Amino acid sequence: MNLPQAVNGWRPEPPAPSTPVREAIGSVLYEFRWIIADTAMLTWRMLMHYRRNPEMLLSTIFGPLMFLFLFTYVFGGAIGRSTEINYIDYLLPGVLIQNNIFTVMQTGIGLADDMQKGFVDRYRSLPMARSAVIGGRVVATTVIAFFSAIWTIGIAVVIGMRFHGGFWPGLSLPFVVALFCFGFAWISALVGVSVRDTQTASSITFFVAIPLTFLSSTFVPIETMPGWLQAFAGVNPITQVVNLSRNLAQGGPIAVYALPTFLWTVFFVFGIGSLATWRYKRIS
Amino acid sequence: MIQPAQLQDRSPLGELVSAIAVEARWIIADTAVMSWRNLLRYRRSPELLMFSTLSPVMFVLLFNYVFGGAIPTGDLNYIDYLMPGILVQTTIFSATTTGVGLAEDLQKGMVDRYRSLPMARSAVLGGRVVAETLVSLFVAFLMLGVGLIIGMRFHGGFWPGFSLPFMVAGFAFGFSWIAAFVGASVRNAEGAGSLMFFVVFPLTFLSSAFVPIESMPGWLQWFAYVNPVTNAVDFGRALSQGGPIVANAWPTALWTLGMTFVIGPVAVWRYRKV
Amino acid sequence: MDHAIEVRNISKSYGSVVALDNVDLDVQRGSVMGLLGPNGAGKTTLVRILTTLLRPSSGSATVLGYDVVRHARHLRSYIGLAGQSAAVDDLLTGRENIHMAGRLYHMPKRQVQKRAQELLEQFDLVDAADRSVKGYSGGMRRRLDLAASLVANPPMIFLDEPTTGLDPRSRLELWDVIRNLVSEGTTVLLTTQYLEEADQLADEITVIDLGKVIAQGTADELKHQAGSEFIEITVRDVEDIRRAASVLENFAENNECDIDEEARKTSIMVQDGASIMVQVVRSLDTEDIAVANMAVRQPTLDDVFLALTGRTAEEAATESEQEQN
Known part of the structure; x- marks a missing residue:
């Protein structure tokens, strides 16, 4: 077969070599290298969005503070009587998870936006790795979630929060939060590629994320809830990760919450993640 | 063909009186038309309808079940304590739609068309305010229904209890004029939206709506006491759960009248100056 | 083999709606093929198949010798697509948009930078290069979109209604850009509902209506058919x-x-x-x-369309809209 000639300058790489085994190995390596490179490229695009869009940046900066202040000062006095530890110590891990779940929910809204605006057509006509379109958004929102966690912890410490669980567990807090949110981002991605419309994506986000984050140990101890709610809150993955984060910061059993959190995260990334990628590839 | 109204020779006084009558008649008719248009938006946009009905219900459930067990409210059940507060909070939030919608109209040049018609100018604002108030009333009844289902009870008698949603909608009506003022001043839907949010969020939460003021830190209590939202919520609580009604009624009435008759004309004036 | 595109018996249907019905098409290397038809005629569907975005229901097509289904992955390195909705990122600058496209074509960084500068100059976007696209005019956005799709010097480029919605001046500017492209040897497939546009740019025109090819030839040949x-x-x-x-x-x-x-x-x-x-x-x-x-x-191509189908292009578009509803 005659290779097409580029008009001038750059030429794309020729098709991979021909023996079946070499081809298989070559294409896996080739795939892998470009998945990373293309994902990095699209992550960069998303991060530029945060830099250039003050509204997105401001809501990422002030959103968690609003919740932190509201619950600490307005509700803290009333709710705080039901927690064994200082309410702000109790609250912070919950606020980290709750707000950053909203942060990574942007993944799906953004993907839906890309589809609406015809971006996805351009991407799909390029020789890039297809999973990078979703991957880039997931990684970018995770990075934002990580920095948002650190920023929120900083403010919380200023207004009186303290770590009582040791140095290393405390240090691992933002990483655990980011890791879980990374997993959760894939759920949002699945929503985004399924509905393909920003309005619908954001209302689903709202009506799923609010109950899910509130019906957990995020803001109040589960024991204060009615029995039937306790059952739901108990199995809610948000409760698992909030309890894990709380015990990392304040001391307490870790492994018992780490295992379910880890399993949920793995399920989100590999189960939901492959479903989302599959749906994306099937778009026509 | 439509004939424009004939100008007639009259005595100056008679002319003035009839002019006012004609004016008033058209203000009312035009406001009704504009209210209708604004209500139609809800029918045409299921999204909007869902957000304005489903999310208030969701918050009633969330606050009652999630926080109810953890927030001590003295002699009252938490749901009894919560309902007046969450009603006022929700309707105030929904009143902000007035300003956002108006700003959107101004942005899109919709208002230019209204202004070129021989309609009463105050009707554009009035229509929005009236429409949002009707929506507020509907949402208030809906939330009360849900509240009753999950255990809320009136302990202050039938008529005071029945008047609760109307009182709440009335307060929201007054508040809509502030929103209209913001909308007419900012003229950018997103800007108006976030400005309103940053005003309304602290105003509604730093009040007696969700938790007793006594449980807040001292410096917050001071703000919460003078906050008009606290007045309205306490009034609502007195209506539904019993308590001194008159003492709680007059601050709310004064605020509502003030917002309507002081901020209202200013909003109309700003809108005319566009 | 000097056909850049060979389409054989391509059909595409969505349920019972037939978007393309046994379409055959050959495009000479280095020429401009104008795909002309009213809204909803099936032009965009054909472009989406040829750019590997959509699989045909039946039939086969090759672009530059690559099968659009079996060799989709390789083919993507050699084609450029500028769509109806200018797919440029509002929050990135013009240069960044081109840069991103180049990197996603897997070009080396340094070459992308060089090429981006070239394209910005060629498309008269140098002054706006480092401003965010949000402030660009409609014409600038289309030019940038086209520049981004040309970053890898693809020998084959697809332009799906490149001037729809542009004011007359921007349209003329974009036409010049496309003419320059052709003079460098790029093969262009262009869809349009503007009869004048096909007349101005295309070496050969394929008229498509209700998913079928109804006429093919140079602009002059088609005009002769009209009388x-x-x-x-x-x-x-x-x-x-x-x-x-x-x-x-x-x-x-x-x-x-x-x-x-x-x-x-x-x-x-x-x-x-x-x-x-x-x-x-x-x-x-x-x-x-x-x-x-x-x-x-x-005779204009409007007369041609009337002679071929018995209705004006406008009527045909309304018809197919009704059909879709």
């Missing part, structure tokens, strides 16, 4: 128009004469415009009819 030339006379005084029409009728090849009273215009179809015009002028003079304007007009 001949037109003589148009605008009279100065509207009262003269009937008399003028009866004079013209004698020269018409089909003895028919169109009258547009509002425009004071009357026109006939003739074989040899220039020589008949002389006679028309003489006759009008003897009849003492004052003429405001006169012209020999080549």
Whole structure:
């Protein structure tokens, strides 16, 4: 077969070599290298969005503070009587998870936006790795979630929060939060590629994320809830990760919450993640 | 063909009186038309309808079940304590739609068309305010229904209890004029939206709506006491759960009248100056 | 093999709706093929199949020798697509948009930078290069979109309604850009619903309607199918128009004469415009009819579409819209 000639300058790489085994190995390596490179490229695009869009940046900066202040000062006095530890110590891990779940929910809204605006057509006509379109958004929102966690912890410490669980567990807090949110981002991605419309994506986000984050140990101890709610809150993955984060910061059993959190995260990334990628590839 | 109204020779006084009558008649008719248009938006946009009905219900459930067990409210059940507060909070939030919608109209040049018609100018604002108030009333009844289902009870008698949603909608009506003022001043839907949010969020939460003021830190209590939202919520609580009604009624009435008759004309004036 | 595109019996249906029906198409390397048809005729579907975005229901197609289904992955390195909705990122600058596209074509960084500068100069975007695209005009956005799709120097480029929604000036500018592209040897497949655009740019035109190819040829060939030339006379005084029409009728090849009273215009179809015009002028003079304007007009592609389908392009578009609903 005659290779097409580029008009001038750059030429794309020729098709991979021909023996079946070499081809298989070559294409896996080739795939892998470009998945990373293309994902990095699209992550960069998303991060530029945060830099250039003050509204997105401001809501990422002030959103968690609003919740932190509201619950600490307005509700803290009333709710705080039901927690064994200082309410702000109790609250912070919950606020980290709750707000950053909203942060990574942007993944799906953004993907839906890309589809609406015809971006996805351009991407799909390029020789890039297809999973990078979703991957880039997931990684970018995770990075934002990580920095948002650190920023929120900083403010919380200023207004009186303290770590009582040791140095290393405390240090691992933002990483655990980011890791879980990374997993959760894939759920949002699945929503985004399924509905393909920003309005619908954001209302689903709202009506799923609010109950899910509130019906957990995020803001109040589960024991204060009615029995039937306790059952739901108990199995809610948000409760698992909030309890894990709380015990990392304040001391307490870790492994018992780490295992379910880890399993949920793995399920989100590999189960939901492959479903989302599959749906994306099937778009026509 | 439509004939424009004939100008007639009259005595100056008679002319003035009839002019006012004609004016008033058209203000009312035009406001009704504009209210209708604004209500139609809800029918045409299921999204909007869902957000304005489903999310208030969701918050009633969330606050009652999630926080109810953890927030001590003295002699009252938490749901009894919560309902007046969450009603006022929700309707105030929904009143902000007035300003956002108006700003959107101004942005899109919709208002230019209204202004070129021989309609009463105050009707554009009035229509929005009236429409949002009707929506507020509907949402208030809906939330009360849900509240009753999950255990809320009136302990202050039938008529005071029945008047609760109307009182709440009335307060929201007054508040809509502030929103209209913001909308007419900012003229950018997103800007108006976030400005309103940053005003309304602290105003509604730093009040007696969700938790007793006594449980807040001292410096917050001071703000919460003078906050008009606290007045309205306490009034609502007195209506539904019993308590001194008159003492709680007059601050709310004064605020509502003030917002309507002081901020209202200013909003109309700003809108005319566009 | 000097066909850049070979399409054989391609069909595409969505449920019971047939978007493409046994389409055949050959495009010469280095030429411009204009795909012409009303809204909903199936042009975009064909482009989406050829750019590997969509699998055909049946039939096969190769672009640059690559099968669009089996070799999709490799093919993508050699094609560029500029779509209807300019797919440029509002929050990135013009340069960043091109840069991103280049990197996603897997070009080395340094080459992308060089190429981005070239393209920005070529497309007259240097001044705006480092501003965010949010502030760009519609024409600038389209140019940037086109530049981004050209970053890898693809030998084959697809332009899906490149000038839809642009003001006349931006349209002319974009036409120049496309002409330059062709002079460098790129093969272009362009869809348009503007008959004038295909006439201006395309070497060959394929007319497509309701998913079927209904005519193919150069602009001139298609015009010949539509028939001949037109003589148009605008009279100065509207009262003269009937008399003028009866004079013209004698020269018409089909003895028919169109009258547009509002425009004071009357026109006939003739074989040899220039020589008949002389006679028309003489006759009008003897009849003492004052003429405001006169012209020999080549048939437009609108006339072609009318001759081929029995309806104007506008009617066809409304029809297919109704069908979709």
